[in-house]
Amino acid sequence: MAQKKYVGIDLGTSTSGLAHVKADGTPEIVPNNDGERLTPSIVYFDRYDGVKLVGSAARDGGDPDRTVHNIKKHMDDPSYTIEMDGQKWTPTEISALILAKLKQDCSNIIGEIDEVVITVPANFNELARNATTTACRLAGLKVSRLVNEPTAAALYYAHTQDISGKVMVYDLGGGTLDITILNIKGQKIDILLSEGARHLGGSNFDEILIEILAQEYQKKNGADLFQDERQRRKVLTTSEDAKKMLSKLKHITETVGNDTDGSARIDLTRELFEDAISKLLTRTVMLVEQALDSLDLKPSDIDHVVMVGGSTRMPIVPQTLRDRFGFKPVSCGNVDECVCLGAALFAKQARQVSEVCNQSYGTVAIIEDAATGKSELRNSIVIPKNTPIPCSMSQTYITSEDNEELIEVEITQGEDTDPQYVDIVGKISLKVPAGRPAGCEVTVTYSYDQNQRVKASVTDEKSGKRHNIEIEYKGDGVLSEKDIERKSAYLKQITIV
Numbered sequence: 001m002a003q004k005k006y007v008g009i010d011l012g013t014s015t016s017g018l019a020h021v022k023a024d025g026t027p028e029i030v031p032n033n034d035g036e037r038l039t040p041s042i043v044y045f046d047r048y049d050g051v052k053l054v055g056s057a058a059r060d061g062g063d064p065d066r067t068v069h070n071i072k073k074h075m076d077d078p079s080y081t082i083e084m085d086g087q088k089w090t091p092t093e094i095s096a097l098i099l100a101k102l103k104q105d106c107s108n109i110i111g112e113i114d115e116v117v118i119t120v121p122a123n124f125n126e127l128a129r130n131a132t133t134t135a136c137r138l139a140g141l142k143v144s145r146l147v148n149e150p151t152a153a154a155l156y157y158a159h160t161q162d163i164s165g166k167v168m169v170y171d172l173g174g175g176t177l178d179i180t181i182l183n184i185k186g187q188k189i190d191i192l193l194s195e196g197a198r199h200l201g202g203s204n205f206d207e208i209l210i211e212i213l214a215q216e217y218q219k220k221n222g223a224d225l226f227q228d229e230r231q232r233r234k235v236l237t238t239s240e241d242a243k244k245m246l247s248k249l250k251h252i253t254e255t256v257g258n259d260t261d262g263s264a265r266i267d268l269t270r271e272l273f274e275d276a277i278s279k280l281l282t283r284t285v286m287l288v289e290q291a292l293d294s295l296d297l298k299p300s301d302i303d304h305v306v307m308v309g310g311s312t313r314m315p316i317v318p319q320t321l322r323d324r325f326g327f328k329p330v331s332c333g334n335v336d337e338c339v340c341l342g343a344a345l346f347a348k349q350a351r352q353v354s355e356v357c358n359q360s361y362g363t364v365a366i367i368e369d370a371a372t373g374k375s376e377l378r379n380s381i382v383i384p385k386n387t388p389i390p391c392s393m394s395q396t397y398i399t400s401e402d403n404e405e406l407i408e409v410e411i412t413q414g415e416d417t418d419p420q421y422v423d424i425v426g427k428i429s430l431k432v433p434a435g436r437p438a439g440c441e442v443t444v445t446y447s448y449d450q451n452q453r454v455k456a457s458v459t460d461e462k463s464g465k466r467h468n469i470e471i472e473y474k475g476d477g478v479l480s481e482k483d484i485e486r487k488s489a490y491l492k493q494i495t496i497v
């Protein structure tokens, strides 16, 4: 009998990685065939032989029009596609190419990989979670569990440091910010809350720096640094390199240019850059405060602030956190590897970890506003976000019309009270006996399991009739089983290097 493998994958906006747990219980990063510990999440579509280049080779060479970066930012967009040689690629399919490269390369070292724990930002919605699981399946990987990125990082941190108390994980990566507060007590980790912002991360800082470069170039050469999107994307790589250099040096000189207007040497200072990104950093601190407030905590109630994600290498990040908390934050070892290492530990179930639910679930109901007396259609929350899971919660409603024979319950996901701003992730219909007056009681129960899967049931109290469903997001952008099989077979034939 073969020994079970414990494998974790971090599918990041900028870089992805795979780790396994060694026989002695320690997690270890498995390098790719290019000899790198992490694989840039970049795909280059070769024009000639249809080869898909994934990783550093895709970043460093070729045509920006055929290169896809930061695809994770679009995992929650059902209509987003990239067209290449007349073929449309969804974010799920492009992510599957990155995962297929990890599977293929890493299995050369640790043997066949079939089942994985994969991480997602804590604030990923149902569609993006579903897209991540599907991407794994397209790449020939079975997902044993989806884990939130800061939770995985916390597990790794707790594994390497013998600590207890309240911990805040501040994960500022390439595309997302996640803030998680948790309690570590002995071998047990309790997640108390996760907050975050989609689309706030390193790529935003690159965009700000490229604007500075363009302005300085205009001053020096009296011309636009880039005339089109294609040229702009080329300079974006220089901008990211300059940003990284400014984390180490206070003054740098960067050379940028284009074919028509020549090149220019531009002096940049860390101070100027930090000034330019200060608004975004303030937003991260506001989210930290919001997270503390939601739990009625003060900064002094937090025992350790743990930094995760490549963007925390910017010296302004620890400085800002130190100012807010009054003590030095610590870095989670290698900040861009710890999520992946934690995912592998998760696969091994190294510790008991209890999570909270990431989103509120509710239903659309007519609610009377206590102040105005007016009745309106509202999103009525049954399970609030950040409730410890597994959990089961119920809410009773009354039918609003006489002779209702079909009770229809819409299952919502989201925080807003206005039904317009939440997602409808499922519907349950329940046939009830005819001829009843309005005002019959109907109980809606949601249960949330460890894997963030939600089940809903509706019970008609009078007749005792009940209907249960497991909620699976079936909205736009979700592939059918048949499509998954077909696309997975297609991806198997593609050469990925």
Ligand SMILES: Nc1ncnc2c1ncn2[C@@H]1O[C@H](COP(=O)(O)OP(=O)(O)OP(=O)(O)O)[C@@H](O)[C@H]1O
Pocket (backbone or CB within 6 Å): 011, 012, 013, 014, 015, 016, 072, 149, 172, 173, 174, 175, 176, 177, 201, 202, 203, 240, 243, 244, 245, 247, 308, 309, 310, 311, 312, 313, 314, 335, 336
């Ligand atoms: N020395 C550095 N200084 C500044 N930024 C850095 C440095 N090193 C890496 N970064 C930035 O960190 C980001 C990548 O971090 P990381 O690998 O943690 O993100 P990710 O996991 O791919 O993204 P996400 O978690 O948001 O999906 C990139 O934007 C990169 O430019």
Ligand SMILES: [Mg+2]
Pocket (backbone or CB within 6 Å): 010, 012, 013, 149, 173, 174, 309, 339
């Ligand atoms: Mg990350």
